[in-house]
Amino acid sequence: MAIARHFKKIDIFLTITANPNWPEIKRELLPTQQPHDRPDLIARIFKMKKDALMHLITQKGIFGPCVAHIDANQFQKQGLPHAYILIFLEQNYKLFTPAAVDDVIWARWPDPVTQLHLFEIVKKYMLHGPCGKLNEHSSCMRNGKCRFGFPKAFQDCMTLSDDGYPLYFRPNDGRAYMVNGFLYDNRWIAPYNPFCCEFMDGHANCECTFSFWTTKYINKYLKRTTETARLAIEDQNNEIKQYIQGRYFSDEESAWRIYAFPMHSQHPSVAHLPIHLPGQQSITFHPNEDPQNVLNRASQAESALTAFFAANKIQGPIGDLARQHTYQEFPEHFTFKSDTSPKRWQLQQQQFQLGRMVYIPPTAGERFYL
Amino acid sequence: MFCIARNPYILTQRHDCGRMNIACRHCGALHWMDERVSSSKQSPEFSTCCLHGQVSLPLLPDPPHLLRELYTSQSTQAREFRNNIVLYNRALTFTSLGVSQDHEINDGSGPPTFRIHGKLKHWSGSLLPQEGHSPSYAQLYIYDPKSAMQYHMNHNTGLCHNTMQLLQQLLLDNNGYASIYRHAFEILNLFDSPDYSVRLCAAPNKYSGYNNLPTVDEVAVIVPGTSNPKDTRDIILSRQPTLINECNDEKHYRNLQRISDGHPAYAPLHYVLLFPYGEPGWHWDLKLTTGKRLTLRQYCAFRLHDRPNEFSTILHGGQLLQHYMVDMFAAIDQNHLHWLSQNQSQLRLSHVQGMKMITSLYPTLDSRFFYLHPIVVVLGTCINGFKILWLLPVILRKLIFF
Helix, strand or coil: CHHHHHHCCCCEEEEEECCCCCHHHHHHCCCCCCHHHCHHHHHHHHHHHHHHHHHHHHHHCECECEEEEEEEEEECCCCCEEEEEEEEECHHHCCCCHHHHHHHCECCCCCCCCCHHHHHHHHHHCECCCCHHHCCCCCCEECCEECCCCCCCCECCCEECCCCCEECCECCCCCEEEECCEEEEHHHECCECHHHHHHHCCCEEEECCCCHHHHHHHHHHHHCCCCCCCCCCCCCCCHHHHHHHHCEEEHHHHHHHHCCCCCEEEECCEEEECCCCCCCCEEEECCCCCHHHHHHHHHHCCCHHHHHHHHHHCCCHHHHHHHHCCCCCHHHHEEEECCCCCCEEEECCCCCCEEEECCCCHHHCHHHHC | CCCCCCCCCCCCCCCCCCCCCEECCCCCCEECHHHCCCCCCCCCCCCCCCCCCCCCCCCCCCCCHHHHHHHHCCCHHHHHHHHCHHHHHHHHCCCEEEEEECCCCCCCCCCCCCEEEEEEEEEEECCCCCCCCCCCCCHHHHCCHHHHHHHHHHHCCCCCHHHHHHHHHHHHHHCHHHHHHHHHHHHHHHCCCCCEEEEEEECHHHHCCCCCCCCHHHHEEEEEEECCCCCCCCEEEECCCEEEEEECCEEEEECEEEECCCCCCHHHHHCCCCCCCCCCCCCCCCECCCCCECCHHHHHHHHCCCCCCCCCCCCCCCHHHHHHHHHHHHHHHHHHHHHHHHCHHHCEEEEHHHHHHHHHHCCCCCHHHCCCCCCCCCCCCCCCHHHHHHHCCHHHCCCCCC
């Protein structure tokens, strides 16, 4: 959320999924094995492919210069890994016009003669359904409707719906092809990006977002890392027990975690800024430590907030710069050095960081007004 | 490459990772070039397999010839074995798996997946069944092979008789735990007393050699005695189920004991077809070459790599490999959480002001009494912080990341 606030608009929301039929997987299977017999290979190859795509997006700028990105990994019901990637582009490259969106996101059949390769991939991976009245038992059906809203209506040009969701260009150009005994036209195609689809050789859904609410919706997606369930909780205060009771995991996730692959990453990083009243900062200590020692230690240690006040008191150019910025903007220009004694804010040398103040409810009284 | 994804369509080649043919120069595990952590392509370094050579473990020995045939051959018998490997393993295992599996996802619409929910435990029973119950699991290794075979086939009617007989004989001949269990039974028969039991201790001192896998005798030492465990990790074997209480003609027995995941026999006792000799698994006292503790995660990551000079029964396991991986990750997770729950009293947090107040009131008290509220601290590195956040009630959403 802090990233979205600073960079104003999420440009591209990309979902990529592992494809168990990738030739890399099939090549390395032991004789007589099927892809699902080797969750370890699937996890490793998906990791490599995702890293390769992230490199192209962030370093080579295939969508334009990328200023920030967030990605999160999840595991489908059948266990296959998939990743959500949010991309923020530089101001001049943001997707503001319908033409720009049409360039990036396609929701139509490619030309089967000139774009044969892409056509085959779309045919294999990017079709949705049939669902709705044609197939009441499809897995996407909720209360008699497709939960993704398929089939979508034809669109002559890209517009926004009333609630801020984009409606992509879906021409009624008469292109419709028979796949598995069903005639799919442009209404049944999930939005995709031609480059990512061909590069990943698998399902790669691509969307763009406009309103703040869609941003929030995506964040909800990102936080729902693994499916969890809550059962009857015997002991309200025992987080560990609650976690064990609520966890669900499959073989693919186990492989991912055993190899210690990261579950999510983001750039730039966000610093958490504590807020407290004088003398209310928290300290950790060992139970056998002498309390006087702990107090001495605490009186010397600065928290991020007290160090911020200290930096504002400094005379000279650093203090001048510090006085120009609010607490929240502070990490963009300074780094909090926790290894120096006393801890202090230093001028930013290399990395750019965003700040996010911890949430204080209005009921917290004096802390809220601070 | 710049802006290539927004310009008019041009044909893009699919990304290809190449072959998995680059051996780690420390442990020989095969990798793809893209997995290297160093920038050099001439001398690539990898970290997932052995942490730059820090994890140095003996390789798994070649399985018995007949078992190897079953894992690799194309014959009908071998294919039937691989399709039902989970059932064969369940019939022949020493310990039972206590877990709630999510059966909903295996509805036939996709490939088989093993997904679990909640805690995962291994249970071990007494050496003789309770009166009126038919023998199961380890008890069948005590029975004579013929009647044991009869029980196996009665429980699993769909399985192939020949394969089951072959596997049973193979394990009786090769698996070290089969003889240990029989030996323990003989000892228990000598001392015919209900509370006399035998403990299988892990002997960490003998289990430090890196060149050879230790034999089962070196790992599990039989210690006879009454059931008074010194180390909670020991596996306790008793002849009859222990009687807990008796009221109104109803006898309540405690017939299952939970096996600690820190015992080297934890995995081999259950996954008998992956570890046909009873090759010992991870143990608390295993060390990295740097002298630090080797974690269970590092141990599993080392085992889960193809090596050209090793026939890995684990990676041939198919669906049993899925079970093994989920089991091991559950143990890893449970280990983390166990540490946290055991060390709650060591993790203290307070406000400076509260501390000052208490010191001024009780200047002589030990600091261990100064905590305002006991909170459960979750290590940010161990679990996905986001996930915990959504699990907790609002009041408890106090997370401290180390």
